[in-house]
Amino acid sequence: MNSQTLVCLNVPTGVQDSGTYIFELQVTPKPTQTNPPAEPSPIIQKTEPIQIKPGPVQIQEFTINGKIAKPKYVFVLKDQNPLMVNVSWKVKGSKNTKVNLLPAPGTVPLQGKANLSFGPTSVTQTLILQVTNAKGEQQNRSVVIETVAPPAPVAQGPRGPGKCCGQ
Incomplete structure (x- = not known):
C-alpha cells in the first residue's frame, strides 16, 4: 500500500459543549486492482485529547x-x-x-x-x-x-x- 498524507480541514464534529474530547478518524481505502474489494480494511486514527473551550456568549x-x-x-x-x-x-x-x-x-x-x-x-x-x-x-x-x-x-x-x- 502506498503511504500518502491525508489532510482534513473543517470537518464538522457535532461538538457543541466545552470539554476534553478524543476524535477518531476512520479511512476506508478505495478498492483497486492491487487492493481487491475483499481486502480493504479501515485505517483508524485517534487524536490526542483536545480541549474544546466554551464559545463566547x-x-x-x-x-x-x-x-x-x-x-x-x-x-x-x-x-x-x-x-x-x-x-x-x-x-x-x-x-x-x-x-x-x-x-x-x-x-x-x-x-x-x-x-x-x-x-x-x-x-x-x-x-x-x-x-x-x-x-x-x-x-x-x-x-x-x-x-x-x-x-x-x-x-x-x-x-x-x-x-x-x-x-
Missing part, C-alpha cells in the same frame, strides 16, 4: 412585545388594570450556558418567552437578560420599564364640581 434576540428591545419604555396605565409585557429572548450557547432574566423569573432556558405584569401603581423596573458561559464570561442586555398610573379622579363635593365652601 451571544444574545441573538431580546424583544419587548415582539419588537427589538429599546433601552427604555414608558407605559401609561389605564384604569387600575395591570400592564402585561411580553419579553422574549434567544441565546446562542451550550447546555453549560446559564441564562437569567432578572429580577424575575430568574433562571430561564436558552430561548423562551415570559409575560410580565406591571402595575397598577407607578413603578420603574430594570429587566436584565444575563448570559454566562462555562468560563464565566458574561453578556447582559437591560431594559427599563416605567409605568405611570393614571391620575386619581378629582373628588366632587355635594354641590358639584368647582362648588366649595358655601358658594
